[in-house]
Amino acid sequence: MNKSQNTMHALVWTAPRAMEMQTLPIPVLEPDEVLIKVAYAGICGSELSGYLGHNALRVPPLVMGHEFSGEIVALGKDVTTLTEGQNATVFPFTACGVCAYCVQGMPQLCVSRKLLGAHRPGAFAEYVAVPAVQVFPLPSEMSLRLGALTEPVACGVRVGEWVGAVAGEVALIIGAGPIGLLSLLALKIYGAKRIFIADLDPARLEIGAALGGEVLDPRAVDVIQVVREATGGLGSAVSVDAVGAAMTRRQCISATRALGRVVLSGLHEETSAMPVADVIRRELTLQGSFSYSPANFSEAIKWLQEGRVPLDPWLVEAPLLEGGLWFDRLIEGPGGVAKVLLIP
Ligand SMILES: NC(=O)c1ccc[n+]([C@@H]2O[C@H](COP(=O)([O-])OP(=O)(O)OC[C@H]3O[C@@H](n4cnc5c(N)ncnc54)[C@H](O)[C@@H]3O)[C@@H](O)[C@H]2O)c1
Ligand SMILES: [Zn+2]
Ligand SMILES: [Zn+2]
Secondary structure, X not given: OEHHHOEEEEEEEEEXXXXXXXXXXXXXXXXXXXXXXXXXXXOOHHHHHHHHOOOOOOOOOEOOOOEEEEEEEEEOOOOOOOOOOOEEEEOOEEOOOOOHHHHOOOHHHOOOOEEEOOOEOOOOEOEEEEEHHXXXXXXXXXXXXXXXXXXXXXXXXXXXXXXXXXXXXEEEEEOOOHHHHHHHHHHHHOOOOEEEEEOOOHHHHHHHHHOOOEEEOOOOOOHHHHHHHOOOOOOEEEEEEOOOOHHHHHHHHHHEEEEEEEEEOOOOOOOOOOOHHHHHHOOOEEEEOOOOOHHHHHHHHHHXXXXXXXXXXXXXXXXHHHHHHHHHHHHHOOOOOOEEEEEO
């Protein structure tokens, strides 16, 4: 850190599979922005595909990072609603503010939305500048470590909005990464009776089991058959795909009962073949779930505050300069890690 000299350290993605620490200028604030000193910044699954160069949204050189917490250390001259010294997290989408989606509280669906850490420099740095309207102050008793989970938890809150009436029902989740695990917590909160969760990684399955899921290794069992047997042959009321591969999308459709819902949240593949005739003949609802609204963000802070997100044992803290290493590790096999939090 060298605030007096106006420079900072940042983790810069320079090319597919290449990250390096660089010294960059501390961002200069626009009148409506605030400067946040980053405390914790999580690595998102979508950034892993970005790192590999599989994601049109992200172009190097880029400072990624959109899941973070920190302290407000400077205010642009027009900012009156926040104060220096406040701990905060940030809704990472900037949007037009006037379109039908923005006006209805869904800036994440605005056609001109921009994502922090993709379209503008993100939080894998000592400091990040963000528009004040996107800042969510954290409750005073909440730790910055917990506050950094707001964004991924909000993805789970959104999935929870789309799962429909699941109280007393059987559900399936494929993928036990952060998105799948947080979907599991959402389904529990909404009262699902049995929640099957499948993953290829045994350590990730252990986390799923500890959170109350009934875990399935798709290499050892036929996921669809297990779900059908548990439901008198009908299938799950809702299935959540938290991977986004052709196979997992297909499995979710096949495992879901007639009139059930398939929530698609995994983005691993842009396009994939799916058994659409099956969707038609069993009148399934295919529902996309994309990020979160500001209301989902507030709800996520509430879930964290109420202790409803018991992921603490599976959080890994690492210095920002080891960020590149952690990107590689997460791609190779996540092990027993729910989320890596980088510390500048
Ligand atoms: N819709 C959204 O708003 C949103 C938000 C964040 C991330 N995502 C996307 O969701 C996906 C998951 O994100 P994450 O952060 O949990 O990522 P992650 O990569 O940490 O987790 C994916 C998990 O899927 C498992 N997996 C892979 N192939 C599988 C298979 N065939 N069967 C069962 N499990 C399998 C992996 O072992 C891993 O545990 C990514 O594609 C990410 O881009 C979507
Ligand atoms: Zn994310
Ligand atoms: Zn808009």
